[in-house]
Amino acid sequence: MKINLPSLLFLSVLIFEGCGPDYPASLKIATAANVQYAMKALTADFAQRTGIRTEVIVGSSGKLTAQILQGAPYDIFISADMKYPAELFKNDKTLTEPVVYARGKLVLWTLDQDISLNLDSISSKKIAHLAIANPTTAPYGKAAVATLKYYAKYELVKPKIVSGESISQTNQFVLSGAAQLGFTAKSVVLAPALKDKGKWIEIDPLSYDPIQQGMVILKKQNPNAVEAKKFYNYVLSSQGRAILDAFGYETDTLK
Template sequence: MSKTGHAFYFVIAVVLMTTLGCSQPKPQTLTIAAAANVQYALDSLISIFEQETGTGCEVVVSSSGKLTAQISKGAPYDIFLSADMKYPELLYGEGLLKNKPVVYARGSLVLWGPSMSDSADLWQLLSSDEIRKIAIANPKIAPYGIGAMEVLTSMNLLDGVEEKLIYGESIAQTNHFMTSGATGLGFTAKSVVMTPQMRNVGKWVEVNTAYYTPIDQGMAIINHEGYELPSAQAFYDFMRSSRAQSILNYFGYQTDF
């Protein structure tokens, strides 16, 4: 056979191998945009989901407001786990979500400090002259920050402590302010203080829900024009399963509502 013939069959072989290779199913990677409060529980949730489905997961953590802005601009996320329902409902109104958002868990707000008694009074803690700085998440973009501001307003403390407030861009940054010693107290999610890393660090008091609006965590599948990801629906269904709910309960979330 001539060299030209050999070259021709070599090209055909490469084309066939490439075509066959492209036709083989490739493992899917799911990209999850998650509010900072749920990142700790999400580690455990994703570990089980990946083992059961073989689907890899990548997580982008930020404040709900920032993630919403990114999704609006076309960020390539597949699932949105918000710290409230307002932001996913905005995206749904813009036609950017595959399904109407649902509440997958309800979060609780706590006040954390390096040391306090188990019977500590919330009002006395916040109004104490010994407390120079109080950390909260930025209420403009973080639902747990909105909750903290509602608490201070409900307790008629906002005017007295407003100059003490230090704003984190998310619960994650707020936690850093608290644990680094930059503040005397801080409002954070109960899911944070329930992590193994924080269970024996400092003290915390759960805030009575009479002082703030329940923090309903929203979940939705992001709409991709022209195609669907079965793994996104699978994760959505998994998050509503009893197994996922038991993990969320362990991290201080309510699921029986």
């Protein structure tokens, strides 16, 4: 199934502007930062199919989990790993057990065309700053640190590391030129708004633990349970997976 991403993103604007009071209350979807671009396409296609509006709240998986534990009224949590959804399930904050909806991929990204892009270039004197997401709260940051340690680069480049709260802030470091290189999600560099900016290489997945990205339906005081279940099923459907595949996620090996 071929997905026209720019058309879906344009469609999302039309849908959100055109939704009136006859539609169900919008779903609040807490979304890990690496998924934000794919989520625009997913929610646009979902709204076209169902008429259900959505509100997307973006942040690091760890920060969103903390908000949910403190009572944030989200309907669904789309995480960058399985650890945080499992924590919410353990604390009786979910209506469903965590399920893997996609596997993420790590890339090294730069906007500087003069940089020879490989893992050896990270330790070059030409590189003053290397951006990664906070490995404590952001799974892609954890994967970046694991990769650096796998290739025995971590201690060499540790003084160069600038840490963003989430992948979103890490991306801004690269886009602004504050960091010459950055580890980010493959879904970011394939997003329509960024796919022509700079260059990137995919990191060998053997250098970091698989990024199993998890999803749960959350408990809340005034739940949109029916609508939430529809979106949950949609993400796991062939239509949802086709969009995730287009953003570089791996879904074909999932049950």
